[in-house]
Amino acid sequence: MTHPEQMSLFDLAPELPAPESLVPAPGHPPVTAPPLPSNFNPDLIPTSAAIPIPPGTYPDLPTLTAHCHQCQRCDLAATRTHVVVDRGHPQADIMIIGEGPGQNEDETGLPFVGKAGQLLEKILESVQLNSERDVYICNVVKCRPPGNRVPTPEEVAACRPYLLEQIRLVDPKIILLTGATAVRGVTGNKEGITKIRGQWLHWEGRLCMPIFHPAYLLRNPSREKGSPKWLMWQDIQTVRAKLDELRQDAD
Numbered sequence: 001m002t003h004p005e006q007m008s009l010f011d012l013a014p015e016l017p018a019p020e021s022l023v024p025a026p027g028h029p030p031v032t033a034p035p036l037p038s039n040f041n042p043d044l045i046p047t048s049a050a051i052p053i054p055p056g057t058y059p060d061l062p063t064l065t066a067h068c069h070q071c072q073r074c075d076l077a078a079t080r081t082h083v084v085v086d087r088g089h090p091q092a093d094i095m096i097i098g099e100g101p102g103q104n105e106d107e108t109g110l111p112f113v114g115k116a117g118q119l120l121e122k123i124l125e126s127v128q129l130n131s132e133r134d135v136y137i138c139n140v141v142k143c144r145p146p147g148n149r150v151p152t153p154e155e156v157a158a159c160r161p162y163l164l165e166q167i168r169l170v171d172p173k174i175i176l177l178t179g180a181t182a183v184r185g186v187t188g189n190k191e192g193i194t195k196i197r198g199q200w201l202h203w204e205g206r207l208c209m210p211i212f213h214p215a216y217l218l219r220n221p222s223r224e225k226g227s228p229k230w231l232m233w234q235d236i237q238t239v240r241a242k243l244d245e246l247r248q249d250a251d
């Protein structure tokens with residue numbers, strides 16, 4: 001199926017700037033939407049979720065980012081302050097997918113910069129993973145659901161083409177799915193996170209691991225053996241070991 005009205009967007013790609021959203025974690029100034037190229041035509045944006053965004057639509061992350069900043073595919077566009085596309089390394093070996101932006105993320109335009117994000121940074125650091133070098137971070141939905149509610153299936157579906165394009169363009173060795181909404185939003189698996197966390201899952205030829213959402217760990221601070229935090233520690237070590245193995249295989 002061809003979509004000439006969208007395909008002509010590709011002509012804009014060479015004029016787009018570097019992805020301003022790919023900047024390091026907390027403490028950074030708010031992200032500004034990338035400036036639009038002079039030949040940008042807003043009529044070419046698929047404003048309705050009924051208009052598909054097929055795989056291969058975006059030649060690169062900057063084009064996808066510019067498009068997301070104009071997106072009106074679901075009701076979340078009406079209440080957002082910033083579209084939250086990503087942070088981290090665009091060719092990272094590990095991609096971390098969360099549920100959706102919270103208040104801090106909506107204000108800054110960067111994913112996982114609030115308390116949950118700070119804990120995520122600590123978890124990564126504990127196994128010498130660096131969020132600027134080793135990981136690319138994004139969410140199932142790119143705009144904040146009001147009151148931090150769980151995004152609706154319609155919102156997830158409207159945003160999913162962007163996520164699938166991010167996965168294709170970053171092409172990570174490992175995908176970490178934080179919490180049940182991320183697992184469901186990516187793989188369709190509806191099982192509870194407590195049941196499936198820590199187990200490798202093969203989806204579309206990609207290696208994924210469901211892990212607890214850091215916000216859940218903030219609500220469950222015990223470090224005792226068997227606690228959510230303790231389990232997260234096991235899981236991130238499993239991920240680190242697998243990454244080392246995959247990097248060795250690639251050498």
Ligand code: URA
Nearest residue numbers: 098099100101111112
């Ligand atoms: N929780 C998420 O799932 N994503 C964020 O970006 C922040 C908090």
